[in-house]
Amino acid sequence: MDTPILRNNFKSEEYQINMGPQHPATHGVLRLLLTIDGEIIKKVEPDLGYIHRSIEKMCERDSYQQIVHLTDRMDYLSSHINNEAVCLTVENALQLEVPERVKVIRTIIAELTRIASHTLWWGVMGMDVGALTTYFYGFRDRELINDIFEETCGARLTMNYNIPGGLMFDIHPNFVNRTKEFIAHFKTKLPEYDLLLSGNIIFQKRMQGIGILSKEDAISYGASGPVGRASGYSCDVRIHHPYSNYDNVKFNEILKTEGDTLARYQVRILEMWESLSIIEQLIDNIPEGDFFAKTNVVIKLPAGEYYQKVETARGELGVYINSTGTKNPYRMKFRSPGFSNLSLLNHIAVGGKIGDLVATMATLDLVIPDIDR
Amino acid sequence: MNITKSIHEWLFSLMPEMTASIVEMVLIAVIYLAIFAVAGLYLVLLERKVAAWFQLRLGPNRVGYLGLLQTLADALKLVSKELTITEKADKFLYNLAPYFVIISALMALSLFPFTQEFQAFDINIGIFFLIAISSIGVIGILLAGWSSNNKFAMIGAMRSGVQTISYELSVGLSLLTMVLMTGSLQLSEIIEVQKHGWLIVQGHIPAFIAFCIFLIAGTAETNRAPFDLVEAESELGAGFHTEYSGMKFAYFFLAEFINMFIIAAIAATVFFGGYLSPFGITESIPLLGIFWFLAKTLVIIFLMMWFRWTFPRLRIDQLLILEWKYLLPLNLMNLILMAMMVLLGLTIQF
Numbered sequence: 001m002d003t004p005i006l007r008n009n010f011k012s013e014e015y016q017i018n019m020g021p022q023h024p025a026t027h028g029v030l031r032l033l034l035t036i037d038g039e040i041i042k043k044v045e046p047d048l049g050y051i052h053r054s055i056e057k058m059c060e061r062d063s064y065q066q067i068v069h070l071t072d073r074m075d076y077l078s079s080h081i082n083n084e085a086v087c088l089t090v091e092n093a094l095q096l097e098v099p100e101r102v103k104v105i106r107t108i109i110a111e112l113t114r115i116a117s118h119t120l121w122w123g124v125m126g127m128d129v130g131a132l133t134t135y136f137y138g139f140r141d142r143e144l145i146n147d148i149f150e151e152t153c154g155a156r157l158t159m160n161y162n163i164p165g166g167l168m169f170d171i172h173p174n175f176v177n178r179t180k181e182f183i184a185h186f187k188t189k190l191p192e193y194d195l196l197l198s199g200n201i202i203f204q205k206r207m208q209g210i211g212i213l214s215k216e217d218a219i220s221y222g223a224s225g226p227v228g229r230a231s232g233y234s235c236d237v238r239i240h241h242p243y244s245n246y247d248n249v250k251f252n253e254i255l256k257t258e259g260d261t262l263a264r265y266q267v268r269i270l271e272m273w274e275s276l277s278i279i280e281q282l283i284d285n286i287p288e289g290d291f292f293a294k295t296n297v298v299i300k301l302p303a304g305e306y307y308q309k310v311e312t313a314r315g316e317l318g319v320y321i322n323s324t325g326t327k328n329p330y331r332m333k334f335r336s337p338g339f340s341n342l343s344l345l346n347h348i349a350v351g352g353k354i355g356d357l358v359a360t361m362a363t364l365d366l367v368i369p370d371i372d373r
Numbered sequence: 374m375n376i377t378k379s380i381h382e383w384l385f386s387l388m389p390e391m392t393a394s395i396v397e398m399v400l401i402a403v404i405y406l407a408i409f410a411v412a413g414l415y416l417v418l419l420e421r422k423v424a425a426w427f428q429l430r431l432g433p434n435r436v437g438y439l440g441l442l443q444t445l446a447d448a449l450k451l452v453s454k455e456l457t458i459t460e461k462a463d464k465f466l467y468n469l470a471p472y473f474v475i476i477s478a479l480m481a482l483s484l485f486p487f488t489q490e491f492q493a494f495d496i497n498i499g500i501f502f503l504i505a506i507s508s509i510g511v512i513g514i515l516l517a518g519w520s521s522n523n524k525f526a527m528i529g530a531m532r533s534g535v536q537t538i539s540y541e542l543s544v545g546l547s548l549l550t551m552v553l554m555t556g557s558l559q560l561s562e563i564i565e566v567q568k569h570g571w572l573i574v575q576g577h578i579p580a581f582i583a584f585c586i587f588l589i590a591g592t593a594e595t596n597r598a599p600f601d602l603v604e605a606e607s608e609l610g611a612g613f614h615t616e617y618s619g620m621k622f623a624y625f626f627l628a629e630f631i632n633m634f635i636i637a638a639i640a641a642t643v644f645f646g647g648y649l650s651p652f653g654i655t656e657s658i659p660l661l662g663i664f665w666f667l668a669k670t671l672v673i674i675f676l677m678m679w680f681r682w683t684f685p686r687l688r689i690d691q692l693l694i695l696e697w698k699y700l701l702p703l704n705l706m707n708l709i710l711m712a713m714m715v716l717l718g719l720t721i722q723f
Contacts, residue, residue: 017524025607039528039689128607130598130686136428196683202599203685354528354608355688 014042021050025128025358028368030342032357039353044346052372059332064090064164064299067332072158074336075370077117078312081110083162088243089308089319090164091293093301100245101289102166107245108179108282109152109161111275115186116145117313118272121365125265126197128362129206129355134197141189148178164299166292179283183276190272198269207262211348211360214259221347222340225315226267227364231259237311249281261356264363298327314338314365338370401493409479412634413627414444419671420630420678427682454619459522462616466520471617471624473513478631481506485638486561488648488662499560500552503639504545507594510628511537514596514603517625518613529612532689533603536593539696540600543590546704547583550711551576551643554720564647569722571646576720579711584644586704591636592677593692595629599684602692633677634670641669 020031029050035043055074059067064086071082084106091098123138146156151172153161161168197203213223218231228235236253238246254270256263301323309318315337322331341364349357385393418433418440425432433440458467481503486492496502511533518530552558554576555566566572573580593600604612614625641647647669648662655661687695714720 015524023610126685130601130605130607131684132424132598133428133682136430140429197685200683200685202687202691205691206685206688353688353690355602355605355686358608 013037019357025361026368027124027366030366030368030371032345034354034357036354041349041352041354041357044349044357046342046345048372050372051369053369055373056332056334060328060330063327064301064329067329068162068164069158069160071334072160073369074334074373075312075314075317075338075367076157077120077367078110078113078314079157080106080113080159080161081310081312082317083160084110084244085308085310085312085317085319087162087164088310089306089321090299090301092308093304093306093321093323094164094295094299096165096293096295098166098293099289099291100287101291102293103245104282104286105167105171105291106162107249108279108286109149109159110244111278112145112148112179112182113159114275114313115272116142118268118275119145121268121313121362122193122197125362128358129203131197131200131203134193137189137192137196141186144182144185148175148182151175151178163292165295166290170291171286176283176286179279183280183283186272186276190269190276193269198265204262206355206359207260207265207363209260210352210356211261211264211363212259213344213348215257217344217347218259221344223315223344224337224340225311225313225365226254226264226271227315227341227344229254230256230263230267232257235316237309237316241309243308243310245282249278251278261359261363268363268365300325300327301329309335312337314367314370315341334373336370336373338364338366338368342366342371405479405483405493409482409631410627413630414448416630416634416674417447417626418444419674420681423675423678424682427679448623451623452620456621457616457618459616461522463520463522466516467616468621470513470517470520471621471628473516474510474628475513475624477506477509477513478628478635481635482631484560485642485666486564486647487666489561489659491663492561495559495561497557497559499563500548500558500639500643503635504541504548507632507635508537508541510632513628514613514625517617521613521616523616525609525611526613526615529603529605529609529615532605533596533613535689536596536600536602536692539693540590540593543586543696543700543704544594546701546708547587547590548639548643550579550583550704550708553708553711553715554580560642560647563643564649567646567649568653571644571649573644574721576711576714579707579714580644582703582707583711584640586700586707587640587644588673588676590696590700591640592680593696595632595636595677597629597633597677598681599686600692601681601686602689605686633674637670637673637677638666640673641666645669 014035014037017034017036018031019034020026021029026032031047031050033045033047034041053073055070058070062070068083068086071086072079074082119138119142123135126134149159150156152175153159153168213231215232218228218233223231223233224235232255234253234255239253251274254267254274256267301321303323303325306321306323307318309316316335317337318335320333320335321329324330345361345364349360352360381397384397387393422432433443436443436446458464483493484499484503514533515530518526518533551572554572555563557563569575573584596603614622617625648666650656650661650665
């Protein structure tokens with residue numbers, strides 16, 4: 001009875017499969033070269049460059065006012081925060097004191113951006129695990145924020161509301177009321193998110209215990225934002241290096257210790273509550289005053305190196321400017337959160353199934369133009 | 374029905390017996406094809422409308438009154454599309470695969486008694502035949518995945534094989550539980566028994582458990598969410614039909630909806646009395662049977678759509694754990710429970 005079947009030595013072979021650059025789960029033109037054994041992932045090799053526009057090089061060509069506009073096209077879901085990062089760097093270099101009013105408005109809009117980004121992430125996250133309805137719920141609430149933005153600065157996605165020294169325009173008279181309306185609306189709608197997806201037993205079973213990232217790995221891979229915080233790594237720039245008006249508001253840093261996909265999911269949901277509380281603290285106390293500080297038309301930074309980091313919806317965005325005293329930067333570098341978060345994908349996805357990879361990737365919340373730049 | 378009887382007699386008086394029966398078969402096949410197409414198209418529309426209601430949208434509402442012609446327009450578009458075939462595909466199997474899927478769905482449809490007399494094919498092994506026929510469909514899916522020569526399609530096809538083989542057990546066993554009460558596999562007789570109360574009432578607890586299992590396993594059988602791992606668009610692109618276009622894709626698409634109709638129709642027939650009206654309120658008008666049958670089927674279809682638009686997808690190992698560790702043992706115990714009940718005469722009959 002020594003048949004091959006009984007000896008059970010089927011030869012299994014690993015094979016490679018291209019996930020992307022055109023694939024529904026990669027949310028853009030990311031190409032993942034997967035090595036798979038059956039359904040089990042053996043290796044994930046991200047391949048970048050499909051949407052590389054050499055933004056950093058273009059920055060060397062442009063004036064500082066123009067650079068702000070380029071940063072919209074990096075992480076387009078937190079465009080306002082990207083703009084803010086560049087403006088803060090330039091303002092720090094010029095040692096320019098911006099009015100309080102600007103700081104407060106920037107903070108409010110940054111938090112609205114964060115909520116908008118997280119609602120979109122939530123909708124897409126649901127789609128990635130097969131629950132298509134979440135997408136529309138997420139977009140319903142995001143649309144209201146976009147309307148506020150549209151009224152305030154004319155754009156819905158690539159906002160360009162910041163300029164070095166302040167804001168492009170003052171807020172619209174309706175801004176305060178509409179933001180308050182949104183807060184009231186969203187407070188009733190956010191629990192729906194839990195009813196529809198978070199509480200679902202299938203969803204919880206799928207998310208628990210996959211894509212586990214330990215705190216040590218989170219630090220060594222440079223994870224930031226909700227990805228790092230879900231692993232217990234306290235890395236919120238808003239708390240550790242407060243900028244704009246974050247030192248005047250009270251909010252909690254959401255920390256989880258599990259480090260799995262479900263923890264990353266919960267961190268983002270809870271962050272939306274925190275953002276709401278930040279906006280609530282500020283919306284009634286917008287100080288009167290100018291909406292910009294006067295700068296020269298041609299901004300020349302003193303020679304030297306400048307660095308500023310901010311917390312975008314995805315994590316820590318660092319802006320590095322090396323100036324030689326001319327009107328253009330000599331070298332400009334962005335430290336994008338998505339790039340570091342993508343680099344740990346291979347580490348946490350190996351050993352899981354294809355479905356796990358998709359779920360894990362969804363909670364990393366990758367925006368490909370942010371990674372490629 | 375008298376009309377069918379008179380057509381039958383008229384045909385046989387017109388030509389020799391052999392030709393007459395062939396003509397009659399062709400006629401019936403054409404009628405069923407028409408039902409098939411219309412049911413498929415309007416289930417697609419219903420699905421889109423239901424999805425829209427769940428998703429805070431309006432759904433198709435431009436083509437025709439309330440969008441009633443939308444899917445017809447879509448079908449026309451699909452017919453006019455080019456049938457592409459990849460270079461490395463196994464051409465014969467690739468072209469054959471959609472027919473397996475569509476024919477198995479069509480054959481299963483012929484078994485259902487829409488009213489007491491509107492039934493094309495009433496055989497004494499009805500339930501058994503249904504299960505056997507509907508499992509042919511998976512061969513088409515496997516062939517499609519294999520012959521496309523595409524890794525995503527292949528993964529989808531292998532998933533489909535694993536899934537259908539597993540869940541067929543639950544479908545079969547839960548129906549077997551009900552057959553214990555009817556004592557017959559013939560669909561018309563199963564309905565006859567239910568004149569003393571629908572089987573889900575007659576068999577109360579075990580029948581309800583069997584219905585739940587059947588609904589879960591049936592959803593899995595039709596490869597719909599939350600068991601749509603075969604297509605899993607966020608993981609595999611489109612799964613087994615990635616490479617199909619035009620009408621060949623439409624066959625797979627329509628077959629999915631017809632299969633859903635079939636699962637719902639089996640549930641309506643076996644658990645909820647098929648064409649029988651509740652409490653016998655319209656028994657005097659047999660033609661209304663078709664209304665009751667469709668109403669019950671549609672309610673169950675709505676349930677399945679509800680699943681699809683609210684639940685996330687399972688992972689492949691969870692799918693198998695659910696079947697082999699939970700549904701199958703529960704089903705076997707339920708079978709024994711039902712057998713005891715029938716033996717001890719604990720069923721409820723009016």
